[in-house]
Amino acid sequence: MNTLLWGALPYVAFALLVTGLVWRHRYDTFGWTTRSSEIYESRLLSLASPVFHYGILFVLAGHLLGLFVPASWTDAIGVDEHVYHLFSLIGGTLAGLLAITGIALLVYRRRTNAPVLLATTRNDKFMYVLLVGEIAMGMYAKVTNSSFSSGYDYRTTIAPWARSLFTLDPRTDLMTGAPLTYRIHAVLGMILIAVVPYTRLVHMFSAPVQYLFRPYIVYRSRGPLTEQPRPRGWERLDA
């Protein structure tokens, strides 16, 4: 079980993520979008969506910092465990609160606004349950295992395990000591990573950073007027 969860599942999730992205790009570039519902309802969305997205971006940054920056590095710049813990507790909880407030509002909006609800697929509902569960579990794990004076130091167990995944030598034994809530959070997280390409979450991989660097006006040539293989959505209707 240990090996399955902490030795195999991470790689399965990663493989599903990568193959899923490639598959979706080839099979369904047309559907690669979040199908915005802003046109139905914008008042609540204009508040909730930025709150959630900025919150979740802070959360992501926090996870990258916590998992992939070893304690020895932060020690080297004079940040000891207690200072780091306070920073992680307060910063992380604030970011988590932003994200959870945002997504709560978003789900409320989705549930109460008739056109928005009608445009919600089963796939979306599954994704929302998983996402909300994951965020809530993370908050719960953090808050129940911490106080201002001390807290569970995941940088001696979970973080080294996460880094060991990249050297293809997973130290599964490290995870056995972690609190159950953290372990559930980690498993849900891996499932979430695995389903990203198969849900609307895929939109995170089309963050349009290139917009900052391209010329304003885009010209494109019509190209040769020959019969080309038709991408999905452009199949011939036939006479």
Add this chain to the structure above:
Amino acid sequence: MRVLAQVAMVMNLDKCIGCHTCSVTCKQTWTNRSGMEYAWFNNVETRPGQGYPRRWQDQEKWRGGWRLNRRGRLTLRAGSRVARLANIFANPVLPGIKDYYEPWTYDYRNLVNAPLGEDYPVAEPRSLLTGKPMKIEWSANWDDDLGGSVEHGDADPLVVRARAQGEQAAEKVRAAFEQTFMFYLPRICEHCLNPSCVASCPSGAIYKREEDGIVLVDQDHCRGWRQCVTGCPYKKIYFNHRTGKAEKCTFCYPRIEVGLPTVCSETCVGRLRYLGVVLYDADAVTAAASVPEDRDLYEAQLGVFLDPEDPEVRRAAERDGVAHDWIEAARRSPVHALVSRYRVALPLHPEYRTMPMVWYIPPLSPVVEALTETGFDGEDAGNLFGAIDTLRIPVEYLAGLFTAGDPAPVRASLEKLAAMRAHMRAVNLGEAESGSPSEAADAVGMTGRGIEEMYRLLAVAKYEERYVIPTAAMGEARRLEESALPAECSLDHDGGPGMGGEGIGTGGPGPFGEDSGRRRLPLVSLENFHALRRRQTGDDEAQR
């Protein structure tokens, strides 16, 4: 100088009878699909009026188009690139569905299924967004023919602006309302030279075609960020709320490519639309769009257009890869004639700085009518010139639409149209000789021959004169014709009915929502291009 060709349109508003045929045929061709029920790539608005979507001209609110920043450089009115990306999670100025209208259908089943009763059964309206019964309160042309103008006529942003200009203009607009003056304004995408929708697209999915200047959305690369809807000041980009993608007027590019006019032009009852090639200098566009004064933008845009009669221009065009038949088409272009040679056509809202390419000849007819009613000779040049300033619809209002508020070009255009009437009457009554100068022609600085050529173009021009469209590639015409015919049995394709697939039009959500997955979309149907062309342009009945 970099010469590019653009297929452009001119609409003669004098002839528009507001029948909406263009809108309906366009809808049947392009937007009769789920998710696009509310979208009209072509719509006809009554002026004065709010338009569609409501009050789209109010850029203080919708923040479309360009403005000049403090350093005098062009920037999107909606904000810098960084500001737009920061707002990507919720676009703060996106028109909601209610700003267009909530699409609906009727519960027709009730007409036959209703139980026997005292009352005649009715088909109740049902919202296409929720499926629930709804009250119809607005649509794409709710204020058609000034309907409801007493209630919300003041909502027209141009009326507000004209009133703000001073007492005299204010008095005129009020008078115009009491005398119920109106005209129609058909609108499609402007296919601008400096398109702000293209500049707004974070994904880079909207592009302007090098060959013909048509602005298109790459559906496979659009990620549904909705910034283009805000960026377009004409609000001519629509968000497909089922597929989550932006869609817009395509200038019927599959028809244009084979030399056929757009559907709206083809079906126009008043024959008021003209299509033709305009050559322009792509390197001069940004400078022209950046002139400090809004009122200079009309002249600046005229300065970007190149004269295809100039051998220098023709050489440069050949050098830059414009096909020979396109250059020849530019010389015969009715659009070039109306815009640059006669200068009777004007751009719509040049102050948005997008350099629009669908131009309008302002309406004059009501002046003639009004004059005749008062007992004057409605076609006498002197009377007409005097009357232009006392139009029931003030020149100021037209100037607000077409020249950023400068009345001079509008007046000049109307005077030419008036002079044309007077001159042609003189010719027809034998008072003047055809081709010779007349008082009316002199007054507007045109020769008799010039004015008669303009008359021919505006009054009698046939199909081939109104639509001068070079085909995409003559050499490839045959191949195109073949590609329009199925090479194999039309049912045998992957997933088609012949292979046990679902076939066309069997909707239903895919794995990632509506229309996702490998599913066939009913997008565009074309009859054999050349067969269609023969049928529509052939003289001989037997050929049809």
